[in-house]
Amino acid sequence: MQNLTTVLVVGGGPAGSSCAWKLASAGVRCLLIDKAEFPRDKVCGGVLSSRAAGLLIKSGMISTAELDLLTEKTHRTLSLWDREELLRSYTSDNHPIRIISRMGFDNFLLEKAGTSGAEVITGETAVSIDSSSVRTSSNRSIRYSFIVGADGCNSFVRKTSFGRSGRKTGIGFEYILPLSEVNDITDGLHIHFGYLPYGYVWAFPGREKICIGAGVVGSKASPPEVASALKEFLEARRISAGNHVVKAALIPSLSLHKSLGTGQIYLAGDAAGLVDQVSGEGIGHAIESGFLIADAIIFGGDRKTMLIRANEGCLGSVRQSEFYRHLLFSRLTRRLAMRKLKESETFARAYWNLISGSQSYNDMFLRLLTRSG
Ligand SMILES: Cc1cc2nc3c(=O)[nH]c(=O)nc-3n(C[C@H](O)[C@H](O)[C@H](O)COP(=O)(O)OP(=O)(O)OC[C@H]3O[C@@H](n4cnc5c(N)ncnc54)[C@H](O)[C@@H]3O)c2cc1C
Numbered sequence: 145m146q147n148l149t150t151v152l153v154v155g156g157g158p159a160g161s162s163c164a165w166k167l168a169s170a171g172v173r174c175l176l177i178d179k180a181e182f183p184r185d186k187v188c189g190g191v192l193s194s195r196a197a198g199l200l201i202k203s204g205m206i207s208t209a210e211l212d213l214l215t216e217k218t219h220r221t222l223s224l225w226d227r228e229e230l231l232r233s234y235t236s237d238n239h240p241i242r243i244i245s246r247m248g249f250d251n252f253l254l255e256k257a258g259t260s261g262a263e264v265i266t267g268e269t270a271v272s273i274d275s276s277s278v279r280t281s282s283n284r285s286i287r288y289s290f291i292v293g294a295d296g297c298n299s300f301v302r303k304t305s306f307g308r309s310g311r312k313t314g315i316g317f318e319y320i321l322p323l324s325e326v327n328d329i330t331d332g333l334h335i336h337f338g339y340l341p342y343g344y345v346w347a348f349p350g351r352e353k354i355c356i357g358a359g360v361v362g363s364k365a366s367p368p369e370v371a372s373a374l375k376e377f378l379e380a381r382r383i384s385a386g387n388h389v390v391k392a393a394l395i396p397s398l399s400l401h402k403s404l405g406t407g408q409i410y411l412a413g414d415a416a417g418l419v420d421q422v423s424g425e426g427i428g429h430a431i432e433s434g435f436l437i438a439d440a441i442i443f444g445g446d447r448k449t450m451l452i453r454a455n456e457g458c459l460g461s462v463r464q465s466e467f468y469r470h471l472l473f474s475r476l477t478r479r480l481a482m483r484k485l486k487e488s489e490t491f492a493r494a495y496w497n498l499i500s501g502s503q504s505y506n507d508m509f510l511r512l513l514t515r516s517g
Pocket residue numbers: 154155156157158159160177178179180184186187188189190191192193268269270271294295296297299300315316317318357359392393394395412413414415418419424425426427428430
């Protein structure tokens with residue numbers, strides 16, 4: 145019976161590929177379509193948390209050796225800044241953070257979905273949806289029993305099925321520059337608060353290139369303000385972007401779909417708003433939600449268990465980030481947060497643990513309160 149289930153996954157980013165891989169591995173008939181031809185790029189800082197890496201390896205979707213090959217650089221050191229004032233550098237003994245290139249990483253995951261038995265069609269856009277079928281850009285009609293909207297921040301599946309989500313949008317701008325053109329940022333991950341409300345400027349070195357960007361979530365900052373924060377940072381660092389092109393993309397902002405869809409329609413990754421509202425991390429949540437949705441479908445549409453597990457994992461974590469972001473970014477507590485990061489290694493470690501995905505917000509807060517961290 146289960147083998148006859150046809151699942152249509154719309155979107156072949158980390159959410160869609162992980163979902164299709166798991167479904168096909170369990171023998172569920174599954175078709176994935178993506179509007180892009182692969183390999184395709186995605187505007188992203190390229191940070192892969194140790195939690196995201198653990199999910200991929202533990203599931204068996206990719207091996208450690210394969211992930212190592214996809215990894216451009218592994219970081220253990222983070223420097224935290226208030227604009228150009230260095231607050232603290234922190235080096236972690238464990239839970240490294242990898243830098244991956246989304247072009248190669250996403251393509252690899254999509255290929256894994258294909259080799260596990262999912263049918264993959266690229267260059268095909270979902271253009272209309274009714275209760276049992278989807279029409280695509282090449283006028284193909286695809287019947288489905290379940291549909292998984294894994295079609296990113298501007299999700300067509302979500303908009304068509306559940307209406308527009310939220311009023312706020314997050315946005316990120318970034319340059320990918322050769323490391324040789326950036327002299328004073330070579331070591332570790334750099335995070336600069338203070339350039340933007342509810343956001344930050346980052347510099348994440350890879351093997352030969354560095355991603356320098358600025359982004360906000362749930363912020364009043366307009367796209368031009370985010371772009372000018374990035375410009376200000378480059379000027380402060382005397383970095384010339386030369387002829388390199390700045391790229392921008394939306395980040396889901398305070399738009400969590402708390403049930404990950406309803407009925408036969410599931411939402412995964414950015415389409416469900418599963419992006420951390422402090423760090424902007426979304427790859428790990430995309431993978432986790434893809435796996436959870438696949439399990440729910442494999443077990444005949446068991447949404448209840450899926451939601452219990454999601455609330456303990458990605459959904460719960462994003463919800464916590466919606467609350468804790470105020471401690472770091474709000475006008476009332478920002479100064480205190482900067483002071484704590486400067487004075488206390490415990491706070492810097494807590495920040496590392498959050499972005500590496502090795503500790504939950506609630507655990508971190510309890511530890512800080514009891515000072516046992
Ligand atoms: C500037 C910036 C920096 C970021 N940095 C990081 C970071 O360092 N680390 C991190 O973890 N996260 C980061 N994120 C977030 C991360 O990129 C996303 O959370 C992640 O890509 C979500 O994966 P996904 O599979 O849900 O969506 P996506 O990766 O966006 O994939 C969606 C796919 O759906 C396809 N699609 C869309 N519409 C249709 C349609 N109608 N029909 C068919 N296909 C369709 C698209 O072509 C795309 O391939 C960043 C985001 C931004 C904007």
